[in-house]
Amino acid sequence: MSLGLHKEDLLALNPDMRAFALVGAFMGFFALMESGINEALGEVLEAKGAKAAIITRNMTFNDKIKTLRTLVHYFITDEQKAAEFDELARRAKKFGEMRNIVAHTAFRGSSKSDGVEFFTMEASSKLRFPETDWSIDEFLKHIDTINAIDDGLRSIESRMSLQRVARALMEKPKGALGGLFGLGAQFTEEEGAGGLGLL
Template sequence: MLSKAYLLTLDPNVRAFTLVGAFMGHFALLEVGINAAIGEVLGIKSVRRAIVGRNMGFDDKIKTLRALVDSLIANREEAKKFDTLAKRARTCGELRNIVAHTPFRSSPTSDGVEFFPVSASSKFAFPDMDWSIDDFLKHIDNIEQVDNDLRSIEIRISIQRIAEALIGSRSAADLEKGTTSPLGGLFGLGAAFLDEKESDDEELPARSP
């Protein structure tokens, strides 16, 4: 993590590029986390996950994640929590678009960066936008918090799948008798793991001899 003390030792122009680069780098990690969360909810891994993530814009990823969580996570309190996180991630994405597509320079009035955004959605204007070092560190810290919390969806969804496999799987004999074997769920869990492993193996490209 960048420290304010270190940043203040840099040349103002170098500091401006360092701050913008740090913001963009942390956002990129957040987007990787979003891809992982979508993949985990959909139950896709490896090549399939990479393809889905690569061919969706960030805003579409957020919309998709919110819909998936609302539809597939049984715990409504957890679903609401993740929806709130997704909205925060979307706000981070809006800031990222401004930073990524706006000219900037070292600020003449602060220790940070002056941006030159253009607003033309309803009225044409040049909004003032100047982020100090503290502003950058605050935005980066928020991105890291959202990223860390969203990545926990992978663990939670995996636990939910294990529980469903243990509770819901039955052998043919159990279904005929209308009872559930104590081992039926475990056998189903093992089968689920094997199916997933075989699916992952199929997705991996063959290595050259």
């Protein structure tokens, strides 16, 4: 079950209304995930409000994914966590490709399943009409995965917050005060000389 989407409620609709409901749900949850990617980009870049909105508004979805992957690789110091975020970004990219099918393809209630038939066409080197039919269960599975990716990417905020605290602790104090009065910087300097000598 995906955030209020119940299979029994969807089955109660006539096939074409069900198709519109399923396609609308997919597009809506995808939009929420893209909003989460926008927030993740803003978080890593330390851009808030209008600045973050302007940056992300003028980027394609694929550009957002490429930029996020590069920023994560560059800024996230925990290699395991960076790899997890990178995998989430790659999975999001695959859903971007699926979103293009859903957004730009005519569809109707399926005559073969309880879901949606898409009238897909390929014309990159040969003209093909691949069969694309998603059942209710497939839609709900896709939406659940989109939500899981969204949740994972939004956790960048807490990761970056912790990293910024650590960075502040390691900075040398400016004037009389610094990160915990410069304790972090002092510790790293004196560690090579046998530590701080604290009891």
